[in-house]
């Protein structure tokens with residue numbers, strides 16, 4: 001399936017309700033390949049991926065994230081959501097891809113940017129394939145539990161930077177308005 005780039009960029013939305021259907025392996029491969037074709041600082045390609053399709057594992061990570069989040073200060077509505085039994089972190093998505101990098105303090109900013117660029121490539125490719133997605137920044141709080149991350153394959157000298165969920169959309173959210181805010185334009 002091919003889509004005009006304009007349609008892809010403008011049409012992609014974060015999806016927070018998913019159908020049960022699994023994402024086929026060939027599409028997961030396509031999404032991962034799109035990620036690694038992103039540019040990266042000094043061509044470092046620092047991203048490493050943990051692909052999780054097992055629902056119990058995704059649920060375990062979600063429950064643990066909520067536990068960690070509940071020890072911190074949040075607005076009431078978020079606190080209430082974190083107390084719910086349901087998966088209010090990864091939204092019951094059938095596919096979770098944890099993007100992580102080796103912890104190197106001097107390169108942290110570059111690595112953050114690299115993983116962000118990879119993530120958007122992955123989102124656009126998945127959208128083209130009819131698969132919804134969302135960046136789950138809350139998932140990064142799992143860095144506070146390195147033992148659990150190690151259990152799913154994140155080495156102790158790595159950190160999680162971009163937890164990304166994917167699945168077939170069960171909603172069609174309206175676009176959130178965008179505005180090009182130019183501070184200055186010098187000719």
Ligand SMILES: Cc1cc2nc3c(=O)[nH]c(=O)nc-3n(C[C@H](O)[C@H](O)[C@H](O)COP(=O)(O)O)c2cc1C
Nearest residue numbers: 012013014015016134135136137138139173175176
């Ligand atoms: C770095 C980053 C972290 C995010 N973290 C979360 C998150 O933890 N949970 C969530 O539901 N959405 C999360 N989002 C999704 C944003 O809320 C979403 O992109 C934004 O509202 C714009 O909506 P759109 O992507 O549908 O245009 C995150 C997005 C980014 C880029």
